[in-house]
Amino acid sequence: MLPHTYNPLLVVCSLFVAVLAAYTAFDMTGRIAGAKDRTTQWWLLGGACAVGLGIWSMHFVGMLAFNLPIPLGYDPLTTVASLLLAFAASALGLWLVRQDVLPIPRLIVGAVMMGLAIAGMHYTGMSAMRMRPAIDYDPTLATMSVTIAIIASGAALWLAFRLRGRTSMMLFRRSSASLVMGVVFASIHYVGMAAARFPIGSVCSVAENGANHGWLAVVTMVVTLAVIAIALTISLFDIRMEAQTAALATSLATANDRLAHLALHDSLTELPNRMQLENRLEELVRNAIHADDRFTLMFLDLDGFKAVNDAFGHRVGDELLIDVATRIRARLRPHETIARVGGDEFVLLSSLKDAAAVAEFAEALIGAIQKPFLVDGHDVEISVSIGIAIFPDGGANQEELLRNADLAMYHAKALGSGGYCFFETSMETHLYEQMQIAHELHSALQRGEMILHYQPKFRAPSGPSVGAEALLRWDHPVRGLMPPERFIPIAEKTGLIVPIGAWVLDESCRQLKAWHDLGHTDWSMAVNLSPIQFAHEGLTQAVRDALHRHGLPAKCLILEVTESTAMRDVDFSLMVLRKLRRTGVQIAIDDFGTGYSSLLYLKRLPATELKIDRGFVRDLADGTEDAAIISSIVALGRALNLRIVAEGVETAAQQMYLTRLGCDTLQGFLLGRPVIADAFLAAVISSE
Structure with a gap:
């Protein structure tokens, strides 16, 4: 048999390419698993090309590292055929691990098919040397190389499936797995090379016409590393774009939630606004009509608020409104609603039905608001006037309830600050007179x-x-x-x-x-x-x-x-x-x-x-x-x-x-x- 040697530098280069190809494979599985719609196909195609080229390059650089005491060359068509087998094995593996589940039977079948494709790539690449007489293979070592290919493929599929996530530890785990799998895949090639025996007098028929392995090693390494680098760069760029998109989506979702909140709430006090009040009031009227029930609407207007604004400025006035809203909210019972409908005007919806209970509640609200406020270092005292309308006597629909409670509130103000009044029909005449006086x-x-x-x-x-x-x-x-x-x-x-x-x-x-x-x-x-x-x-x-x-x-x-x-x-x-x-x-x-x-x-x-x-x-x-x-x-x-x-x-x-x-x-x-x-x-x- 012809003696053979290996170029140590090229052996190390083939091992490096194997490790890099394994890492690229693991990275691609994460990208493909997270891709959506038609982008999945493009990631699958690009990943198969990058990973397949890496596996094939490991094999081919390893062959170029192999030296015999005779001139060697490689048939281009057969070499391309071995490359296609590498593409096919990579595409199969990436397709398998992108599925939602990877059951044992599918894992076994995939490992066998992928292992045979990788082994086929190796032996097809060996046949590209066109040796005469043909290469003689040791059955034991050849079988061992195929077995290693199948086992390695199964391990690679299982690891790739498990490493699809995007946690902070994933980079370390992928790197560790890539190092192991790179060595395993390189061993497939070198065990297969060890199985090859070249009889004395063997001749490479494409030594003169085939591609020269000297420059082919350089070109293969450069092209492979460039393709893998491009694939990883695109993947990194896509991750960053995806992160920015996710951050933007989160910001937009937060903004939408905030806009939805602002559409239904007062921006200063965080109380429901007029729109939400009208929705709630419409629901209460509808339910009360259906159940022949009663409920209460209170219209609250702060007495002396304008004087506070004029005296201390709007900033203190705003803080005072926030404190007032807090005190009112603290008095609410379950299922009661307080809304801010104007500068210093609030509307309260209560399930109270009895006038005596409503009056007691109104007195409690007045007492709570009349207690002094400490606002921005100032002791501020205000009061509140409350108009009350009870459905259905105080109004048959939401418009009448609001108007009549407002009327009652103005009547309470006319009697003196810090009081409450129930709506009476005679108030409409009084209000018209007040509005006429204000106009004139x-x-x-x-x-x-x-x-x-x-x-x-x-x-x-x-x-x-x-x-x-x-x-x-x-x-x-x-x-x-x-x-x-x-x-x-x-x-x-x-x-x-x-x-x-x-x-x-x-x-x-x-x-x-x-x-x-x-x-x-x-x-x-x-x-x-x-x-x-x-x-x-x-x-x-x-x-x-x-x-x-x-x-x-x-x-x-x-x-x-x-x-x-x-x-x-x-x-x-x-x-x-x-x-x-x-x-x-x-x-x-x-x-x-x-x-x-x-x-x-x-x-x-x-x-x-x-x-x-x-x-x-x-x-x-x-x-x-x-x-x-x-x-x-x-x-x-x-x-x-x-x-x-x-x-x-x-x-x-x-x-x-x-x-x-x-x-x-x-x-x-x-x-x-x-x-x-x-x-x-x-x-x-x-x-x-």
């Missing part, structure tokens, strides 16, 4: 329908006069002279109180200047500030402008702020009042004694007057509680160096008692009624 109020200033009446103030007990208090009236062309309690709440709700208040300031200063020009330079003018106006950021500038416009000394203007307004947020009130005092105007605390004032805060307020509420004066008599209260207020005023003004004086007894207690200034019907400016001088002169 917009143009009342431009039409000159707003007028001021002036009530004189006297030094106790009976004069002389020290000035007047400006009292707003609406001289309506149809309704006649309207007192402020009929339109001021509407003006505050619509925001019109700010321009109306600015007009009152300007007109009061103009009139006082006119009286000063007539010689009454010691008179002052008192002007009431509404809570909305007090919280408005332009108040101080409006005061300066009015004084400057009419050339009026600032000390002659007295701004009256109710005790409850001043105490609502003491820090904010201090800031506003100090800014006003810096203009030179005087500050009076109106309705004193009706609210709750801490002496600690009261002594810090830059006030010049305390004005005793008329409620204490009405029933004044020796030994009564009102007398004790007034005496305490006067003592407090004296201690704080404040003037004391008593309003609502209607009898001579009240006049003398208040004077004896120490009040500085009196005002009331006994001394002078509110009159227009033209009648004021005559009324004052006759009283003195």
Whole structure:
């Protein structure tokens, strides 16, 4: 037999190609298993080519490493046939492992077919040498090589099937398996080569005409490595694209979920919005009609919220709304719904049917919201007005229920903040009137329908006069002279109180200047500030402008702020009042004694007057509680160096008692009624 040798470098190269081909095979199985639709076919085709070329290259480089003491060559057609067998074996293996399951019978059949194809590739490639006489094979070693091929194919199929996943450990597992399988597949070739025996005198018939193995080794290695590198690069790129696509899909899914949530929820409070409320309300009406049942709809509107917004800004207002929503949600029973339907408006749907139970629930909600809020370092107090409509008496469908509960809520506001009302049919007439007033109020200033009446103030007990208090009236062309309690709440709700208040300031200063020009330079003018106006950021500038416009000394203007307004947020009130005092105007605390004032805060307020509420004066008599209260207020005023003004004086007894207690200034019907400016001088002169 002819002696043979191996080129060590090419042997190592064939082993490297075998390992790389095994890793490519494992990687392709993962790509094919995860592919969808028509991309599976392309991955299967490309993977079969890359893996088949790698297996064949391992075999062919191994043959090129084999040397005999005679010239060698390879028949091109037979060599291509061996390559096709490698493609077929790879395609079969990849197709098997891409299936959802790989049962033992299918694994065995696949291993046999794939092993025979690989062995066939080897022996077909050997026959490409066209040896004369033909190559003699050792039966034992040849059988062993085929057996190794079948066993190795089975092991490769099983490992590839198990390594299809995409976990963080998969790279290490595939690399380890590739190293083992590369050595096993290389052993198939070298056992088969060991089985080949070349008799003395053997000649290669294609040594001259066949491809030269010197340059063929280089070309085969370069082409194989290039193809495998391209396949792995494409696979890596596809993995990254798939990861980006998956991340994008997740982001889109999250965005869609968020959009769906936003479509049905208020973005600030996370409560259901009007759309979800209407869906829920429609369902409740339908079920209630079918079951002849009842349920309750409550319309909630926050009292004083606009003042908080004006005073502290919208950021604090938004935080307050979130806190309110949290408190309401904490009071809900199972299957109850609370939705935000406007700036400070909420609608609550409850399964409560009994009016007494509904009233108890409404009182609990009011109590929860009236507790002070700590928002961004500010103590904020608000209340809530609730309108209630019970299906079906309060409305036969969702539109009627919402409208009627809204009507009841406005009626609750008209009765005073922090209350609730059940809907009654008579409220519709009242609401129409309120809406008409609100509509006409917009143009009342431009039409000159707003007028001021002036009530004189006297030094106790009976004069002389020290000035007047400006009292707003609406001289309506149809309704006649309207007192402020009929339109001021509407003006505050619509925001019109700010321009109306600015007009009152300007007109009061103009009139006082006119009286000063007539010689009454010691008179002052008192002007009431509404809570909305007090919280408005332009108040101080409006005061300066009015004084400057009419050339009026600032000390002659007295701004009256109710005790409850001043105490609502003491820090904010201090800031506003100090800014006003810096203009030179005087500050009076109106309705004193009706609210709750801490002496600690009261002594810090830059006030010049305390004005005793008329409620204490009405029933004044020796030994009564009102007398004790007034005496305490006067003592407090004296201690704080404040003037004391008593309003609502209607009898001579009240006049003398208040004077004896120490009040500085009196005002009331006994001394002078509110009159227009033209009648004021005559009324004052006759009283003195």
